[in-house]
Amino acid sequence: MTPLTLYNSLTRSLELFQPADPANVRIYSCGPTVYHYAHIGNLRAYLFTDTLGRVLTWKGHGLTHVINITDVGHLTSDADAGDDKMEAAAKASGRDIWAVAAHYTQAFKANLKDLNVRDPARFPLATDHVPGMIAFGEAIADKHCYRLPDGLYFDTSTVPDYGRLAGTRDEGPTEGRIDTVAGKRHAADFAIWRTSAPGENRQMEWDSPWGRGAPGWHLECSVMSRQYLGDHFDIHTGGIDHREIHHPNEIAQNQAIGGTADTGASLWMHNNFLVDRTGKMSKSSGETLTLPTLVARGFHPLAYRLMCLQAHYRSELEFSWDNLVAAQTRLKRLVQTVAALRVRGDAKGAASASPYAERLDAALSDDLNTPKALPILDELLADKKVGPADRLAALADFDAVLGLNLLDLSREDLRVRPADARIDEAGIAARLADRREARAAKDFPRSDTIRDELAALGVEVMDGDPLGWDWKVTV
């Protein structure tokens, strides 16, 4: 096997991956803040960690992956300003905050299932770990924290190299990030615990040595990652926005509790954003696309997965409907090819598929280069020198990493019907059968009428479609 190299945001370089225990690689991924449905940009972050986990499994490692659920403490600004996103969402909708959290957590997990993301070992909830957070705060308070009327704050000057990850080292109190809390010693200092203001009326709050209130978001991840993965684990992941504030703050806390310069993880990895023409897709900035929206417009969730795999995780990826259509077409082609190879069965080939597995390994070992792996798969499938059964076996090996479910998906699965369609699959099939009959009888006006009727229902008939797909939904 080719040695695996991964990009470490901490050193800003590619590094040879050397896990502490190859039989149990430990990964922590910052989870969603469950105040709203995850948008497809958020989901890109978990498609990235799923690919990472699959590559490690493929290379023979055991894995313990933890994705937390942030159900308290994340403010509307990452830099300690604004309201708690959860409290604000519950208030705005007049719902019980625990019901809000449970609803969006369940929706997030359903999204991951639909995208064929493997379950992590655990999905710990922040609210289940508040006593551990208070104990953590107490342990570092004397040496690293100070009190302000609204809580306990971390003094970022008490740890070595604060902000190395973000590249904002040596930031003084008057430069860099906006100082939004009166009395902070440095602009970058952040809340470990936020004490509820008189009359604040939070739905979620706990007693602590610093008053009744709620934990800071950064603290949650330090506590949960250390509890489940230990003082030092292999890989910590998140979206690239976390490289600037959230992860530097986790690192500072880890250094404080550990009493060393160790950041707590060997590698800090970040996926780049899904963007659209207006910029980063973001829950807080209004209109976002969710996975169910894509499905309602006639796309299979795995078409979105393939769209993400076509870009390297460290590159920005622009969402457009055209890109998604192209990805769905590519997925259909793959499924079609699998069906054709099955028909041809066990015919012997003159060549072995193993060079393809080696090339796949080389691509993945190069910092999870899935865009490089996909054309290798296309080449394999088209290689007539390799027998059909061998090609299928090799494809299964590719799919263990790509997670596109290529051996199980059928043409029918990919004919996802838009939610607002007024005709179902069986109805479409019946109209197409009528149309074939009309054409066989050379009744072209009737054939055209059926085509137009289907078009009015959002179904485009594709005569002479090279995929043999007959029809597609229009978006």
Ligand SMILES: Nc1ncnc2c1ncn2[C@@H]1O[C@H](COP(=O)(O)OP(=O)(O)OP(=O)(O)O)[C@@H](O)[C@H]1O
């Ligand atoms: N547009 C995006 N593309 C890729 N990853 C993203 C994008 N937006 C957020 N992420 C990542 O998604 C994960 C979950 O984020 P979280 O639920 O905390 O988002 P949020 O901050 O509440 O939402 P938003 O940033 O959209 O307002 C994080 O790892 C985050 O970095």
Ligand SMILES: [Zn+2]
């Ligand atoms: Zn986190």
